Amino acid sequence: MSNLKRGLSPAASPSSKRARTSPAFRPKKIATVDAAAAVDSDTPLSKLLKVVEDVGKKSKATESVVYWMRMGDLRIKDNRALSLASAHAKKADVPLVVVFILSPQCYKAHDRAPRRIDFTLRNLALIKASLQKLHIPLRTITEPNRRVIPHQIISFLEHLNASAIYANIEYEVDELRRDIEISKAAREKDIDAIFTHDKCVVEPGVVLTKEKRAYSVYSPYQKAWLKTLNANIPHFLENYPEPHPNSESVHTMAKFGALFDSLVPESVVGFELDPADRAKMEQVWPAGETAANEILQRFLHTKSRSSQLAAVDPLAEGAEDSVKRSRISVYDAERDRADKDTTSRLSPYLAAGVISARACVRATMPDTKNTTKKVDGGRWVQEVAWRDFYVCILAGFPRVSMGRPFQEKYADIVWEGPVLEGAYTDNQQERLNPKAKLPLATAESHIEKWKTGWCRTGYPIVDAGMRCLNEMGWAYLHNRARMICAMFLVKHLMIDWRIGEKYFMEKLIDGDLASNNGGWQWCASTGVDACPYFRIFNPYSQSLKADPTGDFIRHFVPELAAVRGPDLHNPPPSVADKLGYPRAIVKHEDSRDRALRRFKNPGEA
Numbered sequence: 385m386s387n388l389k390r391g392l393s394p395a396a397s398p399s400s401k402r403a404r405t406s407p408a409f410r411p412k413k414i415a416t417v418d419a420a421a422a423v424d425s426d427t428p429l430s431k432l433l434k435v436v437e438d439v440g441k442k443s444k445a446t447e448s449v450v451y452w453m454r455m456g457d458l459r460i461k462d463n464r465a466l467s468l469a470s471a472h473a474k475k476a477d478v479p480l481v482v483v484f485i486l487s488p489q490c491y492k493a494h495d496r497a498p499r500r501i502d503f504t505l506r507n508l509a510l511i512k513a514s515l516q517k518l519h520i521p522l523r524t525i526t527e528p529n530r531r532v533i534p535h536q537i538i539s540f541l542e543h544l545n546a547s548a549i550y551a552n553i554e555y556e557v558d559e560l561r562r563d564i565e566i567s568k569a570a571r572e573k574d575i576d577a578i579f580t581h582d583k584c585v586v587e588p589g590v591v592l593t594k595e596k597r598a599y600s601v602y603s604p605y606q607k608a609w610l611k612t613l614n615a616n617i618p619h620f621l622e623n624y625p626e627p628h629p630n631s632e633s634v635h636t637m638a639k640f641g642a643l644f645d646s647l648v649p650e651s652v653v654g655f656e657l658d659p660a661d662r663a664k665m666e667q668v669w670p671a672g673e674t675a676a677n678e679i680l681q682r683f684l685h686t687k688s689r690s691s692q693l694a695a696v697d698p699l700a701e702g703a704e705d706s707v708k709r710s711r712i713s714v715y716d717a718e719r720d721r722a723d724k725d726t727t728s729r730l731s732p733y734l735a736a737g738v739i740s741a742r743a744c745v746r747a748t749m750p751d752t753k754n755t756t757k758k759v760d761g762g763r764w765v766q767e768v769a770w771r772d773f774y775v776c777i778l779a780g781f782p783r784v785s786m787g788r789p790f791q792e793k794y795a796d797i798v799w800e801g802p803v804l805e806g807a808y809t810d811n812q813q814e815r816l817n818p819k820a821k822l823p824l825a826t827a828e829s830h831i832e833k834w835k836t837g838w839c840r841t842g843y844p845i846v847d848a849g850m851r852c853l854n855e856m857g858w859a860y861l862h863n864r865a866r867m868i869c870a871m872f873l874v875k876h877l878m879i880d881w882r883i884g885e886k887y888f889m890e891k892l893i894d895g896d897l898a899s900n901n902g903g904w905q906w907c908a909s910t911g912v913d914a915c916p917y918f919r920i921f922n923p924y925s926q927s928l929k930a931d932p933t934g935d936f937i938r939h940f941v942p943e944l945a946a947v948r949g950p951d952l953h954n955p956p957p958s959v960a961d962k963l964g965y966p967r968a969i970v971k972h973e974d975s976r977d978r979a980l981r982r983f984k985n986p987g988e989a
C-alpha cells in the first residue's frame with residue numbers, strides 16, 4: 385500500500401518481507417477435539433482479562449495516548465475505548481492518536497467478503513475526515529503478515545512514546561491471543577494495554593447460569609439478559625462521550641504532524657471490487673454514523689415498503705411516517721417477510737460497529753435518563769439480545785470458531801461433496817468424507833462449480849436467497865431466507881455446515897463470526913439451542929410464508945418473473961422446462977430420509 389511509506393512508519397517488522405514471499409496463506413480451520421476442549425476449559429477471553437487486570441496503575445511520563453480502532457468499532461460516537469483513551473489523553477495533556485491496522489491475512493483467515501472490506505474502508509475514510517476536524521490523526525498501517533502485528537503495534541507506541549493503548553475487545557480466538565501477546569509485550573515496555581468490552585449491550589461473562597457458565601439455551605439467557613440490563617440501565621446503556629479535540633499545535637509537532645498524511649487506501653489487495661459494484665454498494669449500504677442513525681430512525685418511525693425489496697437506497701424518499709404501522713411496531717408479525725423491508729437492515733452497521741448496540745436499544749426507549757423506565761424487551765430488542773447471545777457463546781465456548789460443532793456428538797456426520805485439502809486437519813478430513821478427498825486445485829474449482837449450483841437448485845426460494853448474496857444481489861440476506869438457504873444446504877444437500885458458513889462469510893456485508901457460526905450451527909442442528917435434527921423444513925411451504933407476494937423470488941429469479949400463484953414457489957417440471965429453470969435437484973422426501981438417517985447414525989453414510 386502506498387501509505388505504508390508515508391509519514392511515520394513504525395520500524396519494519398522482522399518477518400514482513402518473508403510473509404510477502406511466503407506461499408499462499410491457508411489457515412487450518414478444524415481443530416482436534418482435544419485442542420478445542422483445552423481452549424474451552426481456559427478461554428482466551430479469560431486469559432486476556434487476567435493479563436490486563438493490573439493495567440492503569442503506572443504513571444509513566446507520556447507524549448501520547450493511542451486508540452486502536454478495529455473492524456468492529458468504526459465510529460466516533462458512543463465508542464467506549466475511544467472515549468476512555470480520549471479522557472486519558474486529556475488528563476495527561478497529550479495528543480490522542482488513532483491507529484487502524486489493515487491485515488489481508490486476517491481478512492483471509494476470517495473469510496471476509498470484499499464488499500465488507502470495501503465497507504470498512506468507506507467508513508474509515510469518513511472517520512478520518514471527522515477526526516481530522518478534532519485534530520486527531522488516524523494512521524492506517526497495512527501489515528501483510530498478521531503474526532507481526534503485535535510487533536508493529538509496540539514499535540508504533542514506542543515511536544510515539546505512548547503510555548497507553550486502548551482497544552475494544554475482539555472475541556475471536558486468534559484476535560484474543562494476539563491481544564494477550566500485545567498486553568505482555570506492552571507491560572515489558574511499561575505501557576498500559578487496556579482492552580474494553582464494547583460490542584454487546586451486556587458483555588460476555590455477566591449473564592451466567594447458576595453454575596457460573598455461559599448460557600447455552602437462548603430463552604433463559606434472554607430473560608436473565610433483560611433482567612440484568614434493567615437492573616442497571618445507566619451502566620449498560622451508557623452513552624460514551626465523543627473524543628475531546630487535540631490541541632491544534634499537534635499538526636506542527638514532529639512526531640504527530642506526519643500522521644495526518646496517512647491515507648485510507650481505496651482497496652486492499654485481494655479484496656478489490658470492480659468500480660460498478662463499488663458504486664452499487666455505496667448506494668445500498670451508505671457509509672457513516674449519520675447514515676446508520678437515519679436507517680435506525682426509518683425503522684422506528686416509518687412503514688415498510690415493497691419498493692425497498694433489494695439493492696436500493698435505504699434512505700430513498702417516499703417513506704411514510706406512522707406510529708401504529710412503523711416497521712418496529714409491526715415487527716413481531718412481519719419480521720419473517722423477505723419481500724419488503726420488514727426488518728431494520730442494520731446488521732452491516734452493527735457488525736462494523738458504525739452504530740453501537742447500546743444506541744439501538746436506547747433508541748427503543750422513550751427516555752434513558754429516567755431510570756424508572758425499563759427496556760421493554762420487545763421482539764426487536766430480543767433480536768439484539770440474540771446477537772449478544774452468540775457473542776457470549778463464541779467467548780465462552782471458543783470451540784465453535786475452531787471448526788468444531790457445539791454438540792460433539794454430531795462431529796462424525798457424513799457430509800456430501802468434496803473436501804478442501806488444507807482446510808481441515810488430516811484426521812478430520814478422513815472422517816468428513818474419505819472418498820471425496822481431492823487435490824487442492826481440483827477441490828477448489830469443484831467447489832466453485834458447486835456454489836454456482838447453489839443458485840440453481842430448482843427451489844426458487846433457495847435460488848433467490850443464494851443469488852441475493854452474490855454479484856447479482858446485495859451481499860445481504862433476510863434472516864428467514866438465510867435460514868431457509870442454510871437449512872436446505874445442510875439438510876437437503878448435506879453440505880458441511882462449515883463450507884456454508886465460509887461461503888456466507890465470503891459474501892455477506894454483515895459477516896460476523898459469532899452470528900454466522902451461530903446461525904449455521906443452528907440450522908445444521910449441531911449448535912447451541914439448535915433446531916432439532918428432525919425438523920427438516922419443506923422449502924416450498926417455507927417459501928409461501930417468507931415470500932407471500934412472490935416479489936422476492938421474481939426479483940432474484942428472472943426466469944420465473946412471469947409466473948404467478950403457487951407454481952412460482954414450486955414450479956412443475958413442464959413450467960420449469962419451458963422457462964429454462966432447473967427442475968428440483970433433490971426430492972424433499974428423499975433428502976429428508978437421508979438427513980434423518982445420518983443424524984441418527986453419525987459416521988454412517
Ligand SMILES: Cc1cc2nc3c(=O)[nH]c(=O)nc-3n(C[C@H](O)[C@H](O)[C@H](O)COP(=O)(O)OP(=O)(O)OC[C@H]3O[C@@H](n4cnc5c(N)ncnc54)[C@H](O)[C@@H]3O)c2cc1C
Pocket residue numbers: 719727728729730731732734735764767768769770771774861862863864866867870888892894895896897899900901902903904907
Ligand atoms: C445461517 C445464518 C447466518 C447468519 N449470519 C449472520 C452474520 O454473519 N452477521 C449477522 O449480523 N447476522 C447473521 N445472521 C443473523 C440474522 O440473519 C441477521 O442479523 C439479520 O438478518 C440482519 O438483518 P436486520 O439487521 O434487518 O435484523 P433485525 O431483524 O432488524 O434485527 C436487529 C439486529 O439484531 C441482530 N440479529 C437479528 N437476528 C439475529 C440472529 N438470528 N442472530 C444474531 N443476531 C441477530 C442483528 O444484529 C440485527 O441487525 C445469520 C443468520 C443465519 C440463519
